[in-house]
Amino acid sequence: MTLHLLIEGVASFLLVAGGAFIFIGSLGMTHLRDFYMRLHGPTKATTLGIGCMLGASMIYFWASEGKPEIQEVLITIFLFITAPVSAHLLAKTGLHQKLKHVDKTAGRPAELRREEVGEKPVPHPDRGYD
C-alpha cells in the first residue's frame, strides 16, 4: 500500500513537472523578443516536459498492469532525436531569411553581419578591410 502511494506520488510529480516544463517552453516562445531567442524555449523545455510526461505515463501503466511496456520509451527516444534536428533546420531557415535580431542576442554569424545586409562594411577581426 505504501509502495503504491509512493508510485502514485512519483507519477503525479512527473505529470505536474511535465506540464510546467511545457508551459514554460511555450511561454518563452511567446514572450521572447526575436526568433533566435524564441528558438530556445520549445526545443529544450518542451522536449524535457514531454519526456517527464511520458515517464509518468510509463510508471502509471507499469504499476497498474504489473508489467513494463516500452512504447513510451519509443516516443521519448524519437522526440529526443528529432527535436535538435528540426531546431537546427529552423535556425538555418531563420539565418537564410536574415530575420531581425535585437542587440542583446549574442553571436554574429556571417549571415547576420552588417555588410551582408547591405549596410556599412565592418572590418574583419583579423585581416581588417580586404
Added chain:
Amino acid sequence: MIEVALWTSLALVVAAMALNVYRLTIGPDMPDRLLALDTMYINSIALIVLLGLWLDTKTYFEAALLIAMLGFISTVAVCKYLLRGDIIE
C-alpha cells in the same frame, strides 16, 4: 492524488497551446509560425498522453507516435522549402 496532478497538467498544456496559437497568429515571420506549429505538435502529443491516462487505456499511443513522426517530417519539409525553394531536389 493523480487526478489533481492530471487536471493541473491538463490546464498547463491547454494554456501552452493557447500561447502557441497566439504566436502562430501574430508571428511576424514564417519561421516563427513554423516554430509555433512544431511546438503545437509536441503539445498535442502531451494532450494525447493525458487522454490515455484519463481514460486508463493504451490505445492512443500509436496515434501519439504517428503525430510525432508526421510533425517532424512536415517541419523538415517546410524548412527545406523555405531554405531551397524546393523540397526534393
